[in-house]
Amino acid sequence: MTRRALESLRSQRWFASNDMRGFAHRQRTQQMGMRREEFLGKPVIGILNTWSEMSPCHAHLRDRAEAVKRGVWQAGGYPVELPALSVGEVMVKPTTMLYRNFLAMEAEELLRSHPIDGAVLLGGCDKSTPGLLMGAFSVDLPVIYCPAGPMSNGQWRGQKTGAGTHTKKYWDELRAGGITQADWVDLESRMTRSAGTCNTMGTASTMTSIVDAMGLTLPGASSLPACDSGHPRMASTCGSRIVEMVWEDLKPSTFITRASFLNGVAAYMAMGGSTNAAVHLIAMARRAGVDLTLEDLADMAGRVPVLANLFPSGSYLMEDFYFAGGLSALLNKVRPLLDLSCRTVTGGTLGDSLADAPCWNDDVIRDVANPVVPLEKGRTLALLKGNLAPNGAVMKSSAANPKFLRHTGPALVFDDPGTMNRVLDDPGLDVTEDHVIVLRNAGPVGAPGMPEWGNLPIPKKLLKQGVRDMVRLCDGRMSGTHYGSCILHISPEAAVGGPLALLQTGDLVRLDVAAGTLDMLVDDAEIARRRAAWKPTAYRYERSFTALYQQHVSQAHEGCDFDFLTGTAPVPDPVIY
Ligand code: FES
Ligand code: MG
Numbered sequence: 001m002t003r004r005a006l007e008s009l010r011s012q013r014w015f016a017s018n019d020m021r022g023f024a025h026r027q028r029t030q031q032m033g034m035r036r037e038e039f040l041g042k043p044v045i046g047i048l049n050t051w052s053e054m055s056p057c058h059a060h061l062r063d064r065a066e067a068v069k070r071g072v073w074q075a076g077g078y079p080v081e082l083p084a085l086s087v088g089e090v091m092v093k094p095t096t097m098l099y100r101n102f103l104a105m106e107a108e109e110l111l112r113s114h115p116i117d118g119a120v121l122l123g124g125c126d127k128s129t130p131g132l133l134m135g136a137f138s139v140d141l142p143v144i145y146c147p148a149g150p151m152s153n154g155q156w157r158g159q160k161t162g163a164g165t166h167t168k169k170y171w172d173e174l175r176a177g178g179i180t181q182a183d184w185v186d187l188e189s190r191m192t193r194s195a196g197t198c199n200t201m202g203t204a205s206t207m208t209s210i211v212d213a214m215g216l217t218l219p220g221a222s223s224l225p226a227c228d229s230g231h232p233r234m235a236s237t238c239g240s241r242i243v244e245m246v247w248e249d250l251k252p253s254t255f256i257t258r259a260s261f262l263n264g265v266a267a268y269m270a271m272g273g274s275t276n277a278a279v280h281l282i283a284m285a286r287r288a289g290v291d292l293t294l295e296d297l298a299d300m301a302g303r304v305p306v307l308a309n310l311f312p313s314g315s316y317l318m319e320d321f322y323f324a325g326g327l328s329a330l331l332n333k334v335r336p337l338l339d340l341s342c343r344t345v346t347g348g349t350l351g352d353s354l355a356d357a358p359c360w361n362d363d364v365i366r367d368v369a370n371p372v373v374p375l376e377k378g379r380t381l382a383l384l385k386g387n388l389a390p391n392g393a394v395m396k397s398s399a400a401n402p403k404f405l406r407h408t409g410p411a412l413v414f415d416d417p418g419t420m421n422r423v424l425d426d427p428g429l430d431v432t433e434d435h436v437i438v439l440r441n442a443g444p445v446g447a448p449g450m451p452e453w454g455n456l457p458i459p460k461k462l463l464k465q466g467v468r469d470m471v472r473l474c475d476g477r478m479s480g481t482h483y484g485s486c487i488l489h490i491s492p493e494a495a496v497g498g499p500l501a502l503l504q505t506g507d508l509v510r511l512d513v514a515a516g517t518l519d520m521l522v523d524d525a526e527i528a529r530r531r532a533a534w535k536p537t538a539y540r541y542e543r544s545f546t547a548l549y550q551q552h553v554s555q556a557h558e559g560c561d562f563d564f565l566t567g568t569a570p571v572p573d574p575v576i577y
Contacts, residue, residue: 047079047081058128072242118142151192154191154192210267211264267327271306302375382513387499391491393518394487404471410505438500446496474487
């Protein structure tokens with residue numbers, strides 16, 4: 001590997017010049033207690049840290065930043081930690097999705113505006129992974145993604161409990177009278193035992209596994225539990241490796257290709273990952289100048305069955321997955337579908353990374369011949385189109401009740417979640433399990449921010465009768481930790497006049513997952529009449545980040561990025577004067 005000249009590092013523009021500005025940059029670095037020898041002539045490594053006390057998934061990232069610094073020093077770099085928006089999934093309202101693009105903008109501009117030569121990105125909770133990497137692709141400096149890692153396994157009264165999945169499960173049990181209020185309080189302190197991201201196959205592990213398979217983490221790093229002593233060692237290795245990557249000028253544009261994305265997509269499907277990844281992958285691809293569509297994802301979903309036996313599609317947790325061999329072992333099981341020649345942050349190929357990655361538990365990580373869900377029974381991602389979703393809707397059919405994969409039923413339509421919750425709790429509600437529950441105005445513009453409202457509640461009356469799944473439709477998203485026959489990301493959304501806006505309670509909705517269709521059985525003349533009478537109802541913000549969001553966000557099938565941020569148009573490095 002040829003080593004680039006020191007003079008070619010962008011940080012040299014700040015630190016090497018013998019003028020008043022160069023003096024100020026050196027002077028002010030020494031103001032922070034650094035000796036000249038500690039930073040001059042060294043690659044400057046940014047550590048973008050999404051730690052905050054509002055993000056329990058990232059609670060350990062302050063310590064991990066120190067481990068990264070250790071690695072950077074050891075390899076002859078100069079580390080600087082830069083805080084970035086934590087987008088902690090649980091606390092941020094209305095939804096972290098509203099802020100994913102904000103984090104992407106912050107990451108891009110932090111790296112561009114400072115004298116940074118390469119960066120280690122510390123994140124993991126759902127939107128932090130796409131947010132940080134969208135920004136990194138756009139600024140195109142050498143980066144390594146250092147995933148926060150999943151929290152330790154949870155357990156309650158001898159049963160495995162997974163973050164998100166079991167919260168929803170026990171909430172339904174509480175509403176149905178299956179557990180007591182005291183049980184519910186007891187669960188609060190027992191399900192989430194340590195720092196780290198959700199230990200189910202939610203969006204966090206979906207996204208970190210995808211970017212691991214794309215070659216953006218150290219091989220297999222996404223499966224390493226947050227509180228394993230290997231985790232800080234991995235972080236330190238990221239620090240050492242990024243210094244080498246700067247000297248090698250190994251930036252995303254030099255090795256991230258459509259084939260890398262398709263490797264990520266194969267991992268996504270084999271993991272039985274979250275529907276949210278469909279939005280994030282397309283947004284990331286568009287930043288990298290790669291053509292990737294919902295059809296590409298659905299096509300891979302039809303070739304790769306769910307192999308990772310993890311909640312919500314299966315029955316284990318991420319720590320079990322790590323002990324079974326982790327992502328690298330899983331990737332080895334789908335080798336024929338991968339492009340092993342793709343390069344990774346190691347400088348080698350994906351094939352090199354997988355050379356020594358055995359599987360230690362064939363029940364946790366299944367063989368293709370023995371999948372968790374066979375392709376005929378359900379897929380990680382099904383794409384549906386029709387007069388209700390001309391640009392597509394998605395469904396995780398592997399986590400749905402198979403009897404609903406072909407279904408026709410009357411719609412029960414809601415315009416807002418408050419009314420929906422009130423009505424669905426009414427014990428006298430006229431509803432059967434054949435009804436199709438619909439929540440609209442939950443899309444990128446309408447909600448705004450496309451929140452995870454799509455796992456619509458089962459009517460209380462039916463819960464008490466033992467019903468646990470129904471067909472549900474939404475233009476919002478659903479947590480990756482949840483399950484059920486939920487059709488999501490309906491595009492275009494109701495708030496911009498998508499046909500979902502024209503659906504009325506009592507209309508028949510027909511779903512056929514095998515055929516890939518989703519329609520309202522309403523004749524064209526009636527649809528045209530309703531369209532002529534339709535008026536937008538979504539509240540339009542006139543200031544704040546949300547105003548910018550509503551004016552520039554794209555629809556779900558396009559990745560929900562801002563129109564002015566997609567693509568690879570060059571942005572000049574800042575003028576230093
Ligand atoms: Fe952060 Fe699930 S809430 S990863
Ligand atoms: Mg989530």
